Amino acid sequence: MKKLVFLLLIAAALCMAQAPAYQSFYYQECAGNVIDVGYYGAPCIADWNGDGNKDMVLGVFTSGNIRFYANENTNDSPVFNSFTNIKADGTAITLPSG
Numbered sequence: 450m451k452k453l454v455f456l457l458l459i460a461a462a463l464c465m466a467q468a469p470a471y472q473s474f475y476y477q478e479c480a481g482n483v484i485d486v487g488y489y490g491a492p493c494i495a496d497w498n499g500d501g502n503k504d505m506v507l508g509v510f511t512s513g514n515i516r517f518y519a520n521e522n523t524n525d526s527p528v529f530n531s532f533t534n535i536k537a538d539g540t541a542i543t544l545p546s547g
């Protein structure tokens with residue numbers, strides 16, 4: 450009986466599953482220029498400063514720095530005009546590559 454209930458739950462979950470929806474690719478800009486960190490850029494999008502708009506933290510492989518881009522617009526149409534390297538005790542955080 451437990452197996453039947455389990456199988457019914459899985460069947461119901463599969464019936465309710467939806468295919469993921471993807472958006473087209475685009476280059477993110479900062480102050481009108483495409484953000485280019487070379488290779489292995491590692492972005493993470495979240496509301497980092499608590500103002501309700503999603504910002505971007507971007508790991509830069511070549512320098513090891515971690516950049517913070519504050520979103521100055523909306524979540525649907527983010528605008529980044531500058532970045533700062535994230536610091537700890539006044540020193541930019543750098544992570545070794547490799």
Ligand SMILES: [Ca+2]
Nearest residue numbers: 496498500502
């Ligand atoms: Ca924010």
